[in-house]
Amino acid sequence: MSHDRPDATGGAIHGDHPFLPPPEQRNPIRRLRGRLTAPVTLWTAGTASDPTPGARAGLPVSSLLVADGEPGLVLGLVDDNSELWEVLEATGRFAISVLRWEHRALADAFAGVEPAPGGPFRLTEWTATEWGPVPTTVQTWAGCRLLQARPFGWALAVEAEIEHVVLGDETDPLVHRRGRYVPLPSAEQR
Structure with a gap:
């Protein structure tokens, strides 16, 4: 079933991703991972106000686990070629911001899939913390030390x-x- 619809120029807007291979050619491990609903967090390191390249970086991370204990621990998967890893490794500290529905564009900008003229740090205001910058609109966050x-x-x-x-x-x-990002029903809707 096609979900294509005409756009204003008479072309087609595809309901599906136009470059997505057929299901039988897709990686089954990625397909399994995709079926697991995951929170979107933003990991940031460096100095909030320093625009010097390499002074700050961020990356959305959905592959993470938080373990209770004394001390509490977090385990996350981070691309070792990312700018975040370079800054995180150099500073040994980072902040994890729990993103909300309003932060979709911010997450996409840090993932490099949405344009961000001047860089993604220009998309919102930031609070400087000793662990790294935190968006001022974030309500839940954690400061972490690399082990x-x-x-x-x-x-x-x-x-x-x-x-x-x-x-x-x-x-x-x-x-x-x-x-895709999906909204969760509010407590009133459940």
Whole structure:
């Protein structure tokens, strides 16, 4: 069934991704991962106000696990070729911001799939913390100290100690499923 519809010029707007291979040619591991609903967080490191290249970086991370304990720990998968890893490794500290539905464009800009003239740090205001910059519109975030990193599949498994936590109202978390952001029903809708 085609979901194509005409646009204003008479061309077609495709309902599906135009370059997506047929299901039988897609990677089954990626397809499995895509069926797991995941929170979208933004990991940032460096100095919020320093626009010097390499002074700050960020990356949306959905592959993460938080473990309770003394101390609390976080484990996340980060691309070792990312700008974030360079800054995180150099500073040994980073902030994890839990994104909400309103942060979709910010996540896409840091993922490099949405344009961000002047860079993604220009898209919002930032609060400087000792762990890294945090968007002022984020209500829940954690400050982390790097413990270790090791190769894990396509990425680095980054393990860190959670040193600081700020908890806010999270009624509309940004979640990712099957390659798209999906809204969760509010408590009133359940």
